[in-house]
Amino acid sequence: MNGQEEWHNSPIGVFDSGVGGLTVAREIMRQLPNERIVYFGDTARVPYGNKSRETVMKYSRQIVNFLKTQEVKAIVVACNTASAYALDELEQEVDIPIIGVVRPGARAAIEATKNGRIGVIATEATISSGIYNRYIEENDNHVRIMGKACPLFVSLVEEGLWEDPVTDEIARRYLAELIDSDIDTLILGCTHYPLIRSTVGRIMGPKVTLVNPAYETARELKELLISKGLESEHRPGLGTELYRFFVSDAADKFQRFANSILTYGILSAKVIHIDEY
Amino acid sequence: MNGQEEWHNSPIGVFDSGVGGLTVAREIMRQLPNERIVYFGDTARVPYGNKSRETVMKYSRQIVNFLKTQEVKAIVVACNTASAYALDELEQEVDIPIIGVVRPGARAAIEATKNGRIGVIATEATISSGIYNRYIEENDNHVRIMGKACPLFVSLVEEGLWEDPVTDEIARRYLAELIDSDIDTLILGCTHYPLIRSTVGRIMGPKVTLVNPAYETARELKELLISKGLESEHRPGLGTELYRFFVSDAADKFQRFANSILTYGILSAKVIHIDEY
Numbered sequence: 001m002n003g004q005e006e007w008h009n010s011p012i013g014v015f016d017s018g019v020g021g022l023t024v025a026r027e028i029m030r031q032l033p034n035e036r037i038v039y040f041g042d043t044a045r046v047p048y049g050n051k052s053r054e055t056v057m058k059y060s061r062q063i064v065n066f067l068k069t070q071e072v073k074a075i076v077v078a079c080n081t082a083s084a085y086a087l088d089e090l091e092q093e094v095d096i097p098i099i100g101v102v103r104p105g106a107r108a109a110i111e112a113t114k115n116g117r118i119g120v121i122a123t124e125a126t127i128s129s130g131i132y133n134r135y136i137e138e139n140d141n142h143v144r145i146m147g148k149a150c151p152l153f154v155s156l157v158e159e160g161l162w163e164d165p166v167t168d169e170i171a172r173r174y175l176a177e178l179i180d181s182d183i184d185t186l187i188l189g190c191t192h193y194p195l196i197r198s199t200v201g202r203i204m205g206p207k208v209t210l211v212n213p214a215y216e217t218a219r220e221l222k223e224l225l226i227s228k229g230l231e232s233e234h235r236p237g238l239g240t241e242l243y244r245f246f247v248s249d250a251a252d253k254f255q256r257f258a259n260s261i262l263t264y265g266i267l268s269a270k271v272i273h274i275d276e277y
Numbered sequence: 278m279n280g281q282e283e284w285h286n287s288p289i290g291v292f293d294s295g296v297g298g299l300t301v302a303r304e305i306m307r308q309l310p311n312e313r314i315v316y317f318g319d320t321a322r323v324p325y326g327n328k329s330r331e332t333v334m335k336y337s338r339q340i341v342n343f344l345k346t347q348e349v350k351a352i353v354v355a356c357n358t359a360s361a362y363a364l365d366e367l368e369q370e371v372d373i374p375i376i377g378v379v380r381p382g383a384r385a386a387i388e389a390t391k392n393g394r395i396g397v398i399a400t401e402a403t404i405s406s407g408i409y410n411r412y413i414e415e416n417d418n419h420v421r422i423m424g425k426a427c428p429l430f431v432s433l434v435e436e437g438l439w440e441d442p443v444t445d446e447i448a449r450r451y452l453a454e455l456i457d458s459d460i461d462t463l464i465l466g467c468t469h470y471p472l473i474r475s476t477v478g479r480i481m482g483p484k485v486t487l488v489n490p491a492y493e494t495a496r497e498l499k500e501l502l503i504s505k506g507l508e509s510e511h512r513p514g515l516g517t518e519l520y521r522f523f524v525s526d527a528a529d530k531f532q533r534f535a536n537s538i539l540t541y542g543i544l545s546a547k548v549i550h551i552d553e554y
Contacts, residue, residue, distance in 0.1 A: 043327065169446075
């Protein structure tokens with residue numbers, strides 16, 4: 001490990017089952033421009049949403065082991081499924097700060113709601129895990145939460161149909177019962193969903209506040225780094241690789257998607273054998 | 278290994294990355310009602326379509342090792358990606374008959390075409406592997422093949438939208454260039470696609486013959502078993518488990534999907550640790 005002086009300047013580790021967590025990395029780039037990032041996307045084993053708790057836990061541990069070899073100073077679990085299934089145990093196991101995307105999203109929703117009715121849209125795994133309900137009820141047990149699984153959204157986003165009549169039609173079907181249930185706040189509970197935020201917002205209407213956990217997570221990470229004295233104070237100089245990307249498979253496809261959503265073009269993503277960690 | 282007498286009555290091993298191969302198992306049940314089947318769906322590692330050749334090869338080897346512990350007499354690779362990436366090597370490595378879904382589909386398409394223009398719809402991996410082109414050109418080098426990746430079809434099928442305006446709209450977009458290219462034969466080059474066969478058929482029109490590799494594979498398997506003297510001559514008696522299902526994860530979801538497409542309800546699917554094979 002580096003001395004305290006250099007430790008500041010160590011990167012943030014961010015991981016997801018695939019490309020979705022790039023929306024979280026993007027928010028960290030925006031809100032914490034001085035921080036270096038090491039991103040890992042588990043493209044060989046994506047999606048996590050249909051996998052069991054044990055499997056997601058095993059995969060998450062391997063990724064944390066890999067990120068530690070990169071000497072990260074903090075870890076962001078930029079995947080709702082891994083946040084739901086693995087974060088509590090990982091917190092016990094690692095000696096650096098680690099945060100997920102669920103708790104920041106839940107907190108922001110509680111702050112935003114006025115009528116105490118919060119909706120959550122996410123993958124089937126996140127909804128059936130009940131993780132948002134648990135985190136929200138921990139903080140405020142008067143709130144009512146309505147979850148709705150939207151399994152097609154990930155495929156539609158990855159197909160690039162961010163603004164499309166088909167995405168509109170599917171979103172109208174998924175969101176109908178949330179509109180009927182009179183929520184005033186809706187959590188975008190899957191890291192892909194910020195990319196169809198405008199479609200969801202248009203269908204839900206102006207009275208519903210959308211909560212983007214990617215944004216809230218970057219905000220919470222910033223507070224955490226400051227409180228621990230871990231923030232990087234200067235933008236890394238020329239010659240420092242600001243952002244590094246690793247994947248477990250199919251780097252080309254990852255790069256194409258990353259380049260479509262990140263402001264900075266990524267030069268390359270390196271394939272590693274994650275099951276060796 | 279059993280003696281020749283019992284070997285007849287050993288099951289057929291069928292595997293896929295997930296649930297799609299059940300359309301192939303269904304055809305085997307229809308065309309070979311005397312045969313027992315051991316099905317493995319790699320639900321922990323689905324989909325294979327976005328994984329590299331090396332990864333698909335490794336996974337396929339593990340599954341073949343598992344199926345051999347079940348004393349199968351033949352193996353059907355009911356997955357286009359695995360057929361494209363792993364079948365040639367697996368044929369060298371195993372001492373029982375092994376067939377994929379690509380070659381039977383390619384053969385049937387060559388027989389069906391009159392104008393020598395064949396279309397293939399499949400996942401991105403199958404299309405970019407060029408495997409249908411290779412198999413078709415091996416047999417007939419005057420045929421022209423047009424491939425079209427349809428990445429959303431799998432999600433739409435798994436969401437149950439087999440007959441739906443959204444599936445119609447997406448299919449119209451994907452199929453437009455194939456209609457323009459004047460094909461007279463279209464291969465359903467992904468095991469999920471037989472479930473939206475009627476949508477595809479309606480859009481392509483009556484002049485285009487649809488080739489269902491699941492059907493052709495079962496037919497070829499039947500011929501193979503007869504030619505090797507391996508066919509089971511009698512329907513297994515009461516008390517024999519005719520069909521057994523194994524998965525690498527999330528058995529409940531697998532069972533729900535299986536029960537929606539198979540004539541016989543499946544009682545249960547057993548989860549195994551495939552990476553130990």
